[in-house]
Amino acid sequence: MKKVKYAFFLGCLIPAREPNYESSVRKIAPELGIDLVEMEGANCCAPFSIQSVDHLSWLALAARNLCVAEQMGLDIMTLCNDCYESLLMGNTILKEDKEIRDKVNEILADVGLEFKAKTDVKTFVDVLHKDVGLVRVKNAIRRPFNGLQVAVQPGCHLTRPKRIHFGEWMGVTALDELVEATGAKSIAYERKESCCGGPLRGINDEVAQHVAKQKLDSIKAAAADCIVTVCPFCYLELDMGQLEIKRHMQLKEEEYDLPVLHFVELLRMAMGMELEDWEIRAHRTPITRVLKM
Amino acid sequence: MGESGLSSLSSDFMHEVANTPRGRGVLTCIQCGRCTSSCPVARVVEEHNPRKLMEMIILGSRSDVLLGQLPWHCLSCFTCLDRCPQGGDVGETMFAIRNLAVREGNIPKGTLVQAQSLFDTGRVVTPSRMALVNRQRYGLGKEPAVDVKDVQKILRKTCFSKLTSQGS
Amino acid sequence: MIEEPRIGVFICHCGVNIGGVINVPEVTEYASKLPRVTYAEHSLYTCSEAGLAAIRKAVAEHSLNRVVVASCTPRTHEPLFRETVKEAGLNPYLFEMANIRDQCSWVHMHEPGKATEKAKDLVRMAVAKAALLEPQTEPEVEVKDASLVIGAGVAGMTAALSMANQGFKVYLIEREKEPGGIVRRLYKLYPTLARSSEVVGPLAKAVKSHRNIELMTSTTLKEASGYVGNFNVILATPNGDKEANVGTIIVACGALNYRPPQGLYQYKVLDKVVTQEELDGILRRDDLGKPERIVMIQCVGARKGEIRPSALEAFPRSDTAELLRKILKARKEEGWPYCSRICCMNAIKNAILVKENSPKTDVVILYGDLRVYKEYEDFYKRARDLEVRFVRHIEEVPPEIAQTPEGKINVAAYDALSGLEVNFKTDWVVLSTPLRPRRGEVLLARMLKVPIGTDGFLMEAHLKLRPVDTNVDGVFISGTVSGPKDVSESIISGEAAAARASILMANRKVRTDAITALVDEDLCIGCGLCEEICPYGAPKIEAGKSKIREILCRGCGSCAAECLRRAITMRHFGDHQILEQVKALLVPTG
């Protein structure tokens, strides 16, 4: 079967906090013919928190990662929406704006690198949807989640800004189609396209939690069985977030008990590969409800 | 942002922002307010108002904008950027504002921590020792290495280190 | 005495419009039994070719001498049926119409029974009047194939050239020494930033050299008399009066820029407080230099105050001149209630010119609503890209202007979008003022009998449907004389007025309606009330009797209603005819 090969950009958050995300990816990738090659020495993508500090530093760091992939002669595949957005936008700017490109290359010269605009950036969703294709994903399903009501949380940086994504693909629909390929139902809910609040985590927790609450309330109103994310920030904010919100806003225990899964976990289970205990325990909000399906 | 009369109006503030990377958007603004009406933060933080922030820049109220908390309330979710009828860049302009704010020493603790972590480790978030042990146990191998020296070379050259060495 | 009436009644189903509600056969049956009705029939569509043929046929076969059609509204269909009656060999005025659709089937949709009865009443009334109808003749007049264009601005020159190129003689008069109007005084024009001379120059050159155009500068209209097709005008030229005889007149004498009274925003007090018009001059002379800052204030003397139409109804419609005088006086202080339409673009244009000449100069525009309609949005964008600052101030609190110790000007305003009070130290303050009607129109309006609107500009015949016509046949308006317009809009209206006027001149003849006032000289005592009341100047007291100049009469009936001696009646709407209709309604047996 057709193999697809990518430079695998893991980022910071996933290896540090969400090994259960990484493990599931590594499990299903070979099954679907995705060949993931480690990016030796890759650094932080420089997410918006860093972009907020200094524009040039962001581009320089993004460029360095892109150079690593260029040397591997591969396109980059990211898991995290923020890595995706940072590298994609950085790549776009560096490709379009010669002035800034020269500036960045002058900086990279010190570390013996040069940005040659030879690589592209994709996300895991993109790869599954476009390269592997819905058909192959469907064929891989052994244990479909029929009747599972899923609130999909695509995450802002997968779908926005439209000026970059529009025309190419719409992350929302792509992810919906993938979720439904597992037999589950992707339900509509009012705040679907709105932010999870994650970006302000650790910077302004109170605001972050209020924003997350808007989202959770709207998901609850839609009577979802669980939330499915692809972005580790969204995952963190909605999974861990539920506990924090309950604590800080003095809400009743049963107020929120919405299981949050990484999409790959849902897919992996649907493909008939059980989660291991540590992977189940990694979820702050119990996911037993989904496991029982 | 107090509604006190603007003593310290600097007429070239709009020019300054417009000519900071990602700041061009301030010129596209027609003050329709669609950004604010769409902003998830504005719904929970009364004083957060992207449109008004743009207006403050147009008026030239530099200190109110750069020394205040508002730029740091922004989630960078880019909802405004999608909805702005001028294809404008409120969300983008926020980066320009924050870049300028940082130069004024206005940088939130959380951001500073991430920045310093980036300089020291090449990552904004680093795994705990426990996490590293677990990786082995879960058969994920040791975490991918980062070339910290190169990162630091780069960040020195961009003066990033200077910007983030001073506390806030 | 008219011959014994033989009336034919034709009742229309109008598809389902009438037939769906009213029992048309029943009404037809009823009509056929009415006195003096010789023949009655109904058809699905009387206005269709088949229906019209049926009318012609019936007139011939039953030697009818009156025709009644009961169908839709005369407003849309009377001309058609009159034409048919004429084709049938009858005088077109021996025709009467009953509107059993708009006034019956449509409004009584849910009461078919009653609607049918009402339809009978309407038909009966129409028949009653038809019996008394008399033949009328429509006066026809020759149209001189020459035109007078008043005002040689862009609109006037465009109109003149259009007619001249069609081969008509044009007298083009201009009060000033040179053609060009107020555009000539402008520097550059939005949105192309072409020099005004690039527009005025070629037009002026063309009108001066065109063999069909007689351009007379420093000339005004002194007297005008006559009527459509045949106006006699006396022109006051530098070398004495000149008479001319024209078929049509186009009024294109433009408008003026409103100048604020001294003291408003320190205008005429501080010498660096100027109007946009004055800034235009400064820019043309390149006298601006590179100031640190310019603050522009929009809507100075525009969108202010309010004229309540009710207050104006007091004026007799004939005296529009007096009305305008009063309006102008009142507006001088208060400003004008309307939006002048062009000021936003004009301000943006000057802002762009300043910025392109001196990028460091900070240009601030204080506005209420930015009315950069149509593609001028791009023009607005261009100004923003040049870093012009647009500040929406609270209009209810006018900015305060004061001199500062260091000889600058301080503008204090309230920013509506941030709620902050803002102070701008500036070198210049530029006031965007509206276009306003000219006093010169007073004379014109009086001479030409063209009404003036409550905004002081000349009135169109119909604000929606006849924008360049006036309610005086043969007199047209173009350019800013009927309200603020920009250059392209003025040029378009110039072309339009020329088109409308040339129709009359090309056809060489014009028929006017036969429905005019009729004076019974035995009863008339020549009191002159009719002369006073008539909006069109039709009646004239000669030898103690009122004489109606039919060609001027529009058949409005004001004189007939006012005449104390009941000496005036209207043709085709005579008292006896109307009363007969009323009687028919009240006395069903007829």
Add this chain to the structure above:
Amino acid sequence: MQKAVMVIGGGIAGIQASLDLANRGFKVHLVEKDPSIGGRMAQLDKTFPTMDCSICILAPKMIECAHNRNVQLLTYSEVKDVKGSIGSFKVKVLRKPRYVDESKCNGCGICAQNCPSEAPNEFDENMGMRKAIYMPFPQAVPRVMVIDKDSCIECGLCDKVCPADAIDREQQPEEVELNVGAITVATGFDMFDPSVIPQYGYGRLKNVITAMELERILCASGPTGGHLIRPSDGRIPRNIAFIQCIGSRDRREWINHPYCSSICCKYAVKDAVLIKEHEPNTVVTIFYIDLRAFGRGFQEFVNRAKSEFGIRFTRSSPGEISEDPSTSNLVVWFEDPTTRTVHHNSFDLVVLCPALIPRKGVGELAKILGVELDNYGFFKSADSVRKPLDTNIPGIFACGYCLGPKTGDVPDSITQGSGTAGRIAEILGAREAS
């Protein structure tokens, strides 16, 4: 010999141009792609400021076209090819089959009464239904039925009931070739589809409608017989919001109508007043960015709308609309301009004022004519200041909204219609012996 000209588009601008040219002595071929002339103005309920019934003041002009000896109506027809140059253009016009014989049909409507097959009524913005054989609207000109083959089930009933024996289901497309000295284009505008901007819910939320749909709802001959009721439950809306600039003044590349449509503020105020006249105790709020009430009498009208009718004007462009599923009421999120904080108010009905955009297929027409379009896809003036009605091709002119939002209201369209007539008379008139 009499000179002939062509007018493409039978809306108010095209009608005015045709009448002025015909009365000036030219032979006019008026080509209209729909079954009837009348255009957009025929769809409107009332027109500002006289509040005349729109069709009632338009119909006489339509009929005048039909009866003017110098006007040849080519309805349900499209221009397919143009050759030649100023003074002598050869134009091929395709007459689409009506499947009804124009010379026989008298528009009695009996066929439509009997026709068993229905389709959405385009004239009512697809809100009501019409038959497969139909007349677009009661005052249509010419008064000739047309069969819409897509919804016709070939039952032949119309054939049986037609008293004029006018049905001709074998009718074929017919091509006519015409020689004309000049051409004026007046193809008008289309409406932007608001569902392209998902957060306003058009097409998804029942009680979100467009302004044109409102015009039909308010109109006596419309789908509700002139009763102001909302789609979800037929209730009379008590609290109505208008939202301006839906797709206008919009530079986003997947929308790209950067211009101001020029008429929306004005008709919104008019509609608001009409609503107040229908239902005096309705609350009407207009959300706007800049209130563009320019043009004669409009500012005064806005003042009256505020003081006499109590219309509310809120300077804010709402971000999104959500629905309360239990009531189908709409929640509009907006920034309150007085407090400068985000509010959400509930409305019974929301009326979107969409951008006016170039007519579909105008690109092909431009190619056929060889004329340039501007950045927005409207016909481009040879010189936007000096020659606003000329195109880049001598002898081909344009008027009305197809020239872009040159303020675009009825008087302006009429002025432009007369204006092009003037331009044509200017170039052909001199040579012509009238």
